[in-house]
Amino acid sequence: MSPSPSPEFFTDPRDFPGLDVYAVAGNPIAHSKSPTIHQLFAKQAEQKMHYGRLQIDLNHFANAAQSFFAAGGKGMNVTVPFKLDARDFADLLSPRAQLAGAVNTLSIQEGKIYGDNTDGAGLVRDLHAQGIELQGKRILMLGAGGAARGVLGPLLEQSPKCMTVANRSNAKATELVELFGELAKKYQVTLESCTLAQLEDSGTTNSPWDLIINATAASLGDSSPIGSQAASKIFSPGSFAYDMVYGKPTLFMQQALQGGARVSDGLGMLVEQAADAFLIWRGSNLSQAIDPRAILVELRS
Template sequence: MKFAVIGSPIEHSLSPVMHNANFKAVGDQHTYDALRIDPQHFHSIKEIIKEQGLDGFNVTIPHKESILPYLDEIDEQAETVGAVNTVLIQDDKWIGYNTDGIGYVKSLKEVYPDLENAYILILGAGGASKGITNELIKYVNPKITVANRTLSRFDHWNLDVNTASLVDVEPVLSEFDIIINTTPAGMDDNLELPIHLDYLSPQTLVSDIVYVPFKTPILAAAEQKGNPIHNGLDMFVYQGAESYKIWTQQQPNYDVMRSTVLNYL
C-alpha cells in the first residue's frame, strides 16, 4: 500500500520518517511520501492523488478544510469540526477523518492529568484548532476560550466556546491554566509570537501543536519565564498512529514512531 502527506509547505514534515519506521517495525511493505501541493493547484487534487496511486493520505496546513468538497464520505468527528487530516481511499471512495484532536488530547493528558477542571485558552481558529477544541470539550468542564486575530473566522464554528480576539486575551492570560497555540507563528523560521506573555501566570502550561522547531518562540518565551511547556511531538505521533489504524485496521508500533521522530529531531 502507498500513503503520503499533502500540504504546503511540506518540507518540514517528519511524517514520512515516522510512518516508514513504523511500517518496517510491524513488517509492512507499505511506503509513505510527502507531496507539496500549492493552494493554486489544489483543484487538481483528485488527479494528483490518482497519479500517485495512493491508498490513503494525511492532510496538513493549509488543506484541512479545502479537502472537504472532494470527499465522498466524512466521519462524525471530522464533520463536526469541518476539517480533515486523514483520508482513506477505499473502493474508489475518499473517506475523511480527523485524528488531530484525539492525538493532541492524548498527549496533553500525559502532562496535565487534571484536564477536567482546567481553564483553557486556544490560540487560532483553523482546522487543527477546531479538531482539538471539539475533542477537549468532551473532557473539560469550564467553557474553553478560543482566540483568533479575526473574529469572522468563528462565523462557521458550531462549537460551544467563548470567542475573543488575540489582542483582547493578552491582559487576562493569568486566568488560564493551559494556553495552546495552534497558529502558524513559530513555523518555518517565523519568529513572531501569536500573543505577548506579559500577564502569564507562573503555573500556566504553555503548549504548541508544532514539533518543528522543537521549541517554538512562544514555548521558548514561556520557558524563559519559568513556565512548564509542552510541544506537538506526542500529538504528531498519536495522530499518526490513529491514521495508521484507519488505513490498515492494525495496531502501530507507537514506541518506534516516537523514538524515530525524537532521534531525528
C-alpha cells in the first residue's frame, strides 16, 4: 500500500467544489512552476479552475492518477520521473506522444484518458519567439534520452538541413536516428548520430552549428556534456545555444557565451508547452486569450 503523500503536495479535486481541477504530477514536485503558470493562464482567459501539485510515490503513479481522475480531476501534467508511466496509463495516445514514447499531458476525451506530449511543440514555439529560424539550418542535439526523444519529431518537422544526435553512448543515439529515420526522410533532413567524444574531433565539427540543444541532465549537476575543446569548435558568433534546464546560468551556456553564441535556458519551453496543455484542456478557442510570452516575462521578473 502506498504511503500517504504530504498534504502540502496533494491535490484532491473534492476539496475544490465548483472548480475544474488540474495538477502536475512528479517526484519531487515542490519546485514546479506549473501551478503558477496555469493560474496565470486561467486569469488571462477568465477560466474557473484550480491547478495544484501531486507528489506521487515512486512505482505508484497509476494508482495515484486513477484516484485523481476518479475524484473528478480534469487533466494532469506529468514530469520526471513519470512520463513513461503516464504513457502506459493512457487509454489513447496522440501521434506525437507515440513518436516521443512519453506523455506529459493527460486529459479526458469521450470518457477515456488521452495522452499527449507538448514538449516538442513548446520548444519549437519558444525558439521561433526568440527569432530562431529552423528551416534549412544545422542542428546539434546533445543527449539521446527521453528529453531528446520528446522534441526530435517537432524539430524535424521544421525541415532543418541536417540534424546530429550526439550522446555518450552511440547505441542510444543510433537508436533515435533509426526511430526517426522515416520522419527525417519525409522532411528531407539528413539525420545522423555520433558520440560526445567525437565532437572533440575537428572532422566531426568542420563547420559551426546554427542551433545546439542541450537535452542531457548534465546542467542539473552543474556540469556540461561537452569539454572545452568541443565547445571551441561547436559554438560561433552565429550560433544559438539552448539549455533545456531553467532557473540558473549553466556551464553549457557559459561555454556558448565564450564562443560568441547567443544563449537561452528552457523556461520559455516550459511556458509554451504549458500553453499547449492548457488549450487541450480548456479549448483551442482560447488561443487568442492567453499570452505565454507575457507570462514568461512575469516569471523572469
